[in-house]
Amino acid sequence: MSKLRQKIKTIIFGTGTKAGKLFDEVLIAIIVLSIITVLLESVAIYSEQYGNILYLAEWFFTILFSIEYLLRIYCIRLPSSYVFSFYGIVDLLSVIPTYISVLFPGAQALAVIRVLRVLRIFRILKLFQYMGEANHLANALIASKRKIFIFIFVVMNIVIILGSIMYLIEGEAAGYTSIPKSIYWAIVTLTTVGYGDIAPLTPIGQTISAFIMLIGYSIIAVPTGIVTTELAFSKSGFKNKTTCAVCDKDDLIRGSLYCRHCGAKID
Numbered sequence: 001m002s003k004l005r006q007k008i009k010t011i012i013f014g015t016g017t018k019a020g021k022l023f024d025e026v027l028i029a030i031i032v033l034s035i036i037t038v039l040l041e042s043v044a045i046y047s048e049q050y051g052n053i054l055y056l057a058e059w060f061f062t063i064l065f066s067i068e069y070l071l072r073i074y075c076i077r078l079p080s081s082y083v084f085s086f087y088g089i090v091d092l093l094s095v096i097p098t099y100i101s102v103l104f105p106g107a108q109a110l111a112v113i114r115v116l117r118v119l120r121i122f123r124i125l126k127l128f129q130y131m132g133e134a135n136h137l138a139n140a141l142i143a144s145k146r147k148i149f150i151f152i153f154v155v156m157n158i159v160i161i162l163g164s165i166m167y168l169i170e171g172e173a174a175g176y177t178s179i180p181k182s183i184y185w186a187i188v189t190l191t192t193v194g195y196g197d198i199a200p201l202t203p204i205g206q207t208i209s210a211f212i213m214l215i216g217y218s219i220i221a222v223p224t225g226i227v228t229t230e231l232a233f234s235k236s237g238f239k240n241k242t243t244c245a246v247c248d249k250d251d252l253i254r255g256s257l258y259c260r261h262c263g264a265k266i267d
Contacts, residue, residue, distance in 0.1 A: 008071055013075075041054045062098040072091070166208060169202060174198070174205070
């Protein structure tokens with residue numbers, strides 16, 4: 001690896017060095033400014049008054065992020081480990097909307113995905129344990145996806161059945177003009193949101209509404225219990241794991257000197 005390439009790698013990926021930490025801090029500041037630019041561009045009054053400035057600023061940030069993305073690929077030994085990592089995908093998605101907006105005006109609004117890049121602050125502050133906890137939670141959600149799917153399927157059946165019953169009982173006079181609209185009402189009632197745009201008028205309908213509300217309160221804790229169980233189940237194995245700052249792999253044994261996926265040094 002050439003000296004220039006090594007120096008770029010130290011600055012971009014070396015969170016433990018002074019230059020690397022400064023680079024990350026400046027990068028976070030630029031990301032925040034770019035997000036503010038996208039948000040202001042969506043406000044009519046600012047878009048009319050400062051449209052040209054915001055447009056140029058958006059392209060300025062996009063070009064900076066594009067250069068940064070290419071430099072990350074250039075200096076890393078295994079480019080694929082970065083390109084297909086979480087941060088690599090987010091970095092790519094953060095610049096694509098502006099280029100797409102040339103062909104499809106308005107697509108630059110999708111650039112707000114850059115807010116995910118602020119997650120790099122965890123690296124700057126050396127809060128790897130928080131990143132690990134986030135990965136731990138994600139793994140628990142993945143492990144419980146079948147149970148959650150079954151739960152959602154059961155809830156869907158409940159709202160379809162109860163919505164259909166309410167359609168037959170209340171009818172169009174009360175606002176239940178179709179089964180889909182009755183199902184919408186059942187979902188709103190089950191989740192205890194209650195917009196109030198549709199309400200039952202008959203005593204039987206009101207009784208069913210109260211029953212649906214009670215079901216809603218009862219089932220709220222079910223997904224929480226499923227995920228909590230998976231978290232507790234995988235907790236022991238998680239304590240002995242650490243995360244690589246370069247490729248974001250979180251299955252490394254704590255105390256390892258180098259990442260077994262990309263070869264980067266573990267800080």
